[in-house]
Amino acid sequence: MSYKPVKMKKRNPDPGPGRSGDSPSLTGAEDVVARAIQGLGIMHATACMHCGFCADTCHIYLAEPKLENIPAQKFSEITRYIRRRHTLSGRLFSRFVKNGELTQDVLRKISDAVYGRCTACGRCTLQCPVGIDLREIIRIGRKMCAAVRQVPEGLQRTVDNQIQTGNQMAIPREEILSTLDWLAEDLKMEMKDPSIEIPIDQPGKDFLYLINPREIKFFPLSLLSAAGVFHAAGASWTLSSRWFDVTNYGFYAGDTPAATELTRRVIEEAVSLNVKEIILSECGHGYRSFRWEGPHWIGQEYPVSIRSVIELLDEFIRAGRIRVDPTMNPERTTLHDPCNLVRLGGIVDPQRRILRRTVGDFVEMTPNRENNFCCGGGGGMLSMSEFGDVRVASGKIKADQIRATGAKIVATPCHNCADQLIELSKKYKLGVEIQAVVELVYNALIR
Amino acid sequence: MAAVVYFVLIPMTYACTAIFIFSLSWHIVRVVSGLRISLAGSVGPEKRPKFWGSLVESLLFLKIIKTHPVQWFLLILFHITFLFLIAGHIELIGHSECLQIVPHEIFLGAGFIGLVLLVNLSFFLFRRFHSPIREMSEPSDYYILILLILTVLSGSQMNLARSLYGYSTMSVADYRIFLSGLTTFHPVVPDVIQSGDAGHSILLIIHVLCANLVFALFPSSNLVHTILTVPLSRLQRH
Incomplete structure (x- = not known):
């Protein structure tokens, strides 16, 4: 299945680090930096004045004021490596000092910092007087780690689940269908309308609704509420039983190929179901990854539009639907x-x-x-x-x-x-x- | 000694200025091309106005105005004073009508520029002695600040010497001979400096030496933020 390519503004190709299997080689991580260095992006790390203004923007530092929790410190190993490898002075003097070498130990430190001491929330970026996008450097650190399989085990497992089963919680299709079935029955009783249904895999609807698998497993009330509101608004919608997951753990992990694959599946599903729009359930990173990062990953604008359910609900209320x-x-x-x-x-x-x-x-x-x-x-x-x-x-x-x-x-x-x-x-x-x-x-x- | 004085004032100045100009040009080319690539690949909601917004935000340090008002004030003061410092040095090269719109004695600022810069630089340095900035700081953060302090201190003393205790052996004309000679590639070390009789000529040598080192270290230090801040802010706005 493929969808019609749509011309778009030329973007910086970001093929991502590539999955390097279990190879301990550091080449993948080096390649990530070499690609990032082409843009202004990571070069700005070397402009950090170590002023510390970013410290009190970080919830992790505020909760535990330790040096390693200061945002600028979290990428210090990455900066040292860039200085050593990608600046003239670094190249000239690199043979005399060890500072900035990229080793497995250094990558473990980077992994600990970028996954374990940062949520990539971007609040620190708001207060950097030099304008450094600290979050972007953290993301590059995550891409470096993903390239050499240094992603923490739990996160990597979730990415693998999502790639292998189509949803991050690896919920079997039968369980999904049965949950939707009883949710539809509940909704009929709650809204006292036996005609209500939760449409699944129905082509030609106005929008495909992507949900968080946690809604199936732990928060069914949220899905029931959405179905109820859509019914009340007279919306034409459907769920997909195959590719329905609004989350993208490839994005979190810094695993661009995985993130791309997850995005591509959903877009293809939307095209195959012939919907006009994809509506994303309430999910922060799902919105960021589908709405903003996705076109960048797959290299073209989507053939369908994308909105958050929040925008849709706002429209329903304002339009009196x-x-x-x-x-x-x-x-x-x-x-x-x-x-x-x-x-x-x-x-x-x-x-x-x-x-x-x-x-x-x-x-x-x-x-x-x-x-x-x-x-x-x-x-x-x-x-x-x-x-x-x-x-x-x-x-x-x-x-x-x-x-x-x-x-x-x-x-x-x-x-x-x-x-x-x-x-x-x-x-x-x-x-x-x-x-x-x-x-x-x-x-x-x-x- | 005369050879050392000559080396610091002429060849070293040319060499360090060349390093500064070439590295600055390289950085500017790198920033412009890098910004183009980065803008093509940037994702996320846009923030308008893009160019003017980033310019105002960067030059006025708007990001910290609410959260760190004292540091904001000192940073603004420091950077404005630095502009006056550059203007003052332009006047030392040659007479400038446009800089004399408000008539004043040379050097501009009647000593206050150096004073304000010293207060600011000392604040920036002593701030680094406190945790967690102390642990965050790298050696280059210190030596650049120390070099700047020495440059400003020696420069201020040269200026204050004339106004505070009537020192007149080295005049503005002597500085002009030296600086205009450098800029027209006909370098001359005035006799009053070369002879070492001037007393304060040692301050000029320290001043030029430190300034030369700042110029030479510019490309490998975080002083590159001077040309990165506006493009980086622009990038954040896409």
């Missing part, structure tokens, strides 16, 4: 901004408009929007049990933010963040309920 009553959600509700959706994705206002219409008492966290702190669960952290302590400890900043609002409900348009926030609520005794935005919309529906 659904009517909502904020008194149905009377409890004080705050909003967590997922980094990949908001700071790195550009979806800032739609979720706020939705909540103002569907929630009786909406309060913002401080800081919020593009300045919001990461919950601690981003960057694939949730799949890497070896960094669980760092993840939960760094979530204290978010926990404090939530507590200060006095909210009883935390809405977040990201299932990854939702997982982390649920754990933070237990650990820090916040006593809050975590809900997807679509769940609040569904609650507020005037049926």
Whole structure:
């Protein structure tokens, strides 16, 4: 199956590191840097003034103020290598000093820093007076590690699951279909409408809805809510039973070939189902990877448009396709901004408009929007049990933010963040309920 | 001694300036071509205005204005003063009508420029003695700052000597002979400097030596941020 190529603005080809099997060779990592060095990209690492302004932007540093948790320190090994290998002075003096050599040990240090002490949330980039895109350097570090199979085990396993089975949780197709079946039955009863169905693999619909496998496994209410809202809006939609996963763990791992393959499958599925649009369920990195990175990976613009379900819900409410009553959600509700959706994705206002219409008492966290702190669960952290302590400890900043609002409900348009926030609520005794935005919309529906 | 003085003031100055100009040009070419490649491959939401936004953001250090107001003030002051310093040196090469719109004595700033720069540079240096900046700092962060401090200190002293205690052996005309000779490739070391009788001529030699080293180290130090900041901000806006 292939889809019609569409001409697009010429982009920088990024073939990625390539999967190097189990080879311990460092060539793959060196190649990643050699490719990155062609652009302005990684060269800017050498301009770091070590001013330390990035320190207090990082939730991991704020939770545990150690030198190695300062954003600029996290890529210091990468910078040393660039200086040694890709600058004139480095080349001239490299034979006299060992500093900056790329070895397996150095790569292990890089791996520990870029996966275990950074969620690639990009908040540090906001405050670098020199303009260094620290997140981009971290991503290059992840690509280096992926090229030599230095990705932490849990994250690599998730990538492999996704590549082999089509979804990150390796849920069998039968289980998916049976879950959707009972969800449809529940929805019929809830909405008192026996005609409701959850369409699967139906061609010619307006949009293909991609979901997070966690919705099938742990958060079925979120999927039920989406189906209910779509029904109420009279939307023409379908799910795919094959390639339905909105997440992309290849993106987290820095494994560009895997990320490309996952993107390509979904786009081909959309073309094969002849839909006009792909709607992404509430997922921060899913939005970032499909909406922004995907065309770059596959080397062309998509033949279908892509939107987040947040944009769609906003459109439904503003166009009057659904009517909502904020008194149905009377409890004080705050909003967590997922980094990949908001700071790195550009979806800032739609979720706020939705909540103002569907929630009786909406309060913002401080800081919020593009300045919001990461919950601690981003960057694939949730799949890497070896960094669980760092993840939960760094979530204290978010926990404090939530507590200060006095909210009883935390809405977040990201299932990854939702997982982390649920754990933070237990650990820090916040006593809050975590809900997807679509769940609040569904609650507020005037049926 | 005369040979050393001559070496520092003439051949070394030319060599270091050449390194500076070539490396700066190389960096500019590298930045322009790199920016083009990076912009073609950049992904994510755009931020407008792109060029003017990045220019204003970079030159006014807007990213830290709210979070670090004191450091922001000092950084702004430092960079503005640096511009005055460049203007002052242009006036030392030759008379400039446009720089004399507001009539003033040479050197520009009546000693305040050096003072402000010294305060700022000292702040930047002493800031590095505190954790966690101390642990983050690399040797180059220190030696560039120390060289800049020595350059400014010796330069200020040359200027203040004339205004504070009437020192007049080395005049503005002597500096002009030296600097204009360098820029027109007819280098001359004024007798008053070469003879070593001037007292303060040693300060000129230290000043030129340190400035030369800053020029020579520019390409391999993080001073390249001077030409990277605006393009990097532009890149973030796509």
